[in-house]
Amino acid sequence: xxxxxxxxxxxxxxxxxxxxxxxxxxxxxxxxxxxxxxxxxxxxxxxxxxxxxxxxxxxxxxxxxxxxxxxxxxxxxxxxxxxxxxxxxxxxxxxxxxxxxxxxxxxxxxxxxxxxxxxxxxxxxxxxxxxxxxxxxxxxxxxxxxxxxxxxxxxxxxxxxxxxxxxxxxxxxxxxxxxxxxxxxxxxxxxxxxxxxxxxxxxxxxxxxxxxxxxxxx
Numbered sequence: 001x002x003x004x005x006x007x008x009x010x011x012x013x014x015x016x017x018x019x020x021x022x023x024x025x026x027x028x029x030x031x032x033x034x035x036x037x038x039x040x041x042x043x044x045x046x047x048x049x050x051x052x053x054x055x056x057x058x059x060x061x062x063x064x065x066x067x068x069x070x071x072x073x074x075x076x077x078x079x080x081x082x083x084x085x086x087x088x089x090x091x092x093x094x095x096x097x098x099x100x101x102x103x104x105x106x107x108x109x110x111x112x113x114x115x116x117x118x119x120x121x122x123x124x125x126x127x128x129x130x131x132x133x134x135x136x137x138x139x140x141x142x143x144x145x146x147x148x149x150x151x152x153x154x155x156x157x158x159x160x161x162x163x164x165x166x167x168x169x170x171x172x173x174x175x176x177x178x179x180x181x182x183x184x185x186x187x188x189x190x191x192x193x194x195x196x197x198x199x200x201x202x203x204x205x206x207x208x209x210x211x212x213x214x215x216x217x218x
Contacts, residue, residue, distance in 0.1 A: 012060060012149045014052065016138060020119040025134060029117035030147025031109060033102045034062070034155040038180030039190070039206055040173070040199045041163050042087040043098065045105035046154035047113055047120075050147050054080040059149040061142040062156040074157040077150050084112030085158050094202040103128030109151075123148045170196045 017028045033045040056076035058069065065073070077083060086108030088101035096104065106128050110120060119134045123141035138145055142152040160179055167175035172193050174185035180198075182205060190199075190209055199206045 010144075012142070012144050012146050014050075014055070014146050016121050016136075016141075016145045017050070017052070017147055020121075023119075025119035027115065027118045028121060028147060029110060029113065029119070030121045030123075030141070030145055030149070030151045031106050032123040032142050032148050032151040032155055033105055034152065034159045035180070036098050036102055037182075038163075038200075039182050039186065039203050040090070040175065040180035040196065041159070041166060042089055043093060043102050043105050044085065044087050044155045044159035044162070045102065045109040046086075046151040046158070047084045047106070047109040047117075048077060048147055048150040048154060049082040049113065049117060050150060051080055055146060056080060056150070059146050059153065061140075061149060062152040064143070065153070067160075070153050070157050073150075073153050077154055081150060082114060083154055084109045085154060086112055090198055090200055093200050097202070098200075099126075100129070103131075107131055121145050121148055123152065166198055170198065 020028045027049060029047045029049045031045060031047045033043055035041060035043040056073055058073060062070055086105050088105040092104060093101040107130065116133060121141060122135055122137045125137050125139050127135045127137050138148065141148040163175045163179045167173065173189040174183060178186050187205060190205060195206055195209060201207060201210060
C-alpha cells in the first residue's frame with residue numbers, strides 16, 4: 001500500500017493476470033495508451049506480456065513515477081518482458097477522433113507482439129472496436145494490473161522521447177517538458193509562433209487559432 005494525502009492506495013498486482021491463467025488463458029497482455037490530452041504529437045500505445053517469474057519491482061501507473069524511475073523501469077521491462085509499441089498519427093487523430101485513434105494505436109500494439117495473446121487487459125472502460133481477442137477493460141487499470149502498469153510506463157517513455165525529438169525541430173513550445181500538453185508555455189507559443197504540422201487541428205485551442213486566422217483573412 002502507498003500513502004497518498006493521508007490515504008492508502010493499493011499497488012497494482014498480478015491478480016487479473018492470475019484469474020485469466022486460471023481460466024486457461026496462458027498468454028496475457030496488458031495494454032495502455034499515453035497522449036490523449038496533448039495538443040500536439042501522436043497518441044502512443046504499448047502492449048506488454050510479462051514473464052511472471054521476472055516481473056520488475058516497483059511497477060505502477062506511470063503518472064505516479066518520476067521520469068528517472070520510469071526510464072529505469074522501462075529498461076527492466078524491455079529486458080524481462082515481450083513489448084510492442086505503436087502509434088496513431090496526428091492526421092488519424094484529427095480524422096477519427098482521439099478515442100478511436102487511441103484504440104487504433106492499442107490494436108496496432110497488440111498486432112506487433114510476436115504471437116497473439118490469449119487475453120488482453122485494457123486500461124479504461126472500453127474495448128477497442130474491431131478487437132477480436134479475448135479482452136477485458138479495467139478502469140484505472142494502470143494502477144491495478146502489473147501488466148497494464150508496465151504498458152503505461154513503456155508508452156509514456158517512448159512518447160516523451162518522441163516529443164523531445166519534435167521539440168528540437170520546433171523549439172519554443174516547450175514540448176521537451178510538457179510533452180505537447182496545453183501548458184502555459186505551449187499555449188503562449190501557439191499564439192506567438194503559430195501552428196506546426198504536429199498540432200492536432202481538431203483540438204479546441206488549435207482549432208480556435210486556425211478559425212481566428214481565417215476570420216482575419218480579408
